[in-house]
Amino acid sequence: xxxxxxxxxxxxxxxxxxxxxxxxxxxxxxxxxxxxxxxxxxxxxxxxxxxxxxxxxxxxxxxxxxxxxxxxxxxxxxxxxxxxxxxxxxxxxxxxxxxxxxxxxxxxxxxx
Numbered sequence: 001x002x003x004x005x006x007x008x009x010x011x012x013x014x015x016x017x018x019x020x021x022x023x024x025x026x027x028x029x030x031x032x033x034x035x036x037x038x039x040x041x042x043x044x045x046x047x048x049x050x051x052x053x054x055x056x057x058x059x060x061x062x063x064x065x066x067x068x069x070x071x072x073x074x075x076x077x078x079x080x081x082x083x084x085x086x087x088x089x090x091x092x093x094x095x096x097x098x099x100x101x102x103x104x105x106x107x108x109x110x111x112x
């Protein structure tokens with residue numbers, strides 16, 4: 001059985017990673033709205049999408065680490081204290097899966 005300090009440290013790591021994930025997701029939207037669109041015509045605004053996806057990718061990486069921390073701490077902390085570590089990976093992973101799915105559908109519809 002792990003001592004109380006170790007359990008608190010594991011829970012603290014999960015909470016810090018979840019807060020960092022929330023900050024990165026918020027920064028993605030703030031950066032998107034604060035960045036001026038460049039170029040003209042069809043490519044106008046692609047710079048904003050690139051920045052948004054970079055922040056979201058950083059959030060996905062943070063969500064992965066939060067999930068790993070929660071998964072490793074679950075046997076000692078229990079489900080009730082580790083579930084916040086699972087939320088970011090579900091949301092960020094779902095976001096990127098939706099992008100991949102929509103892109104795949106768009107490619108398939110463009111070919112047929």
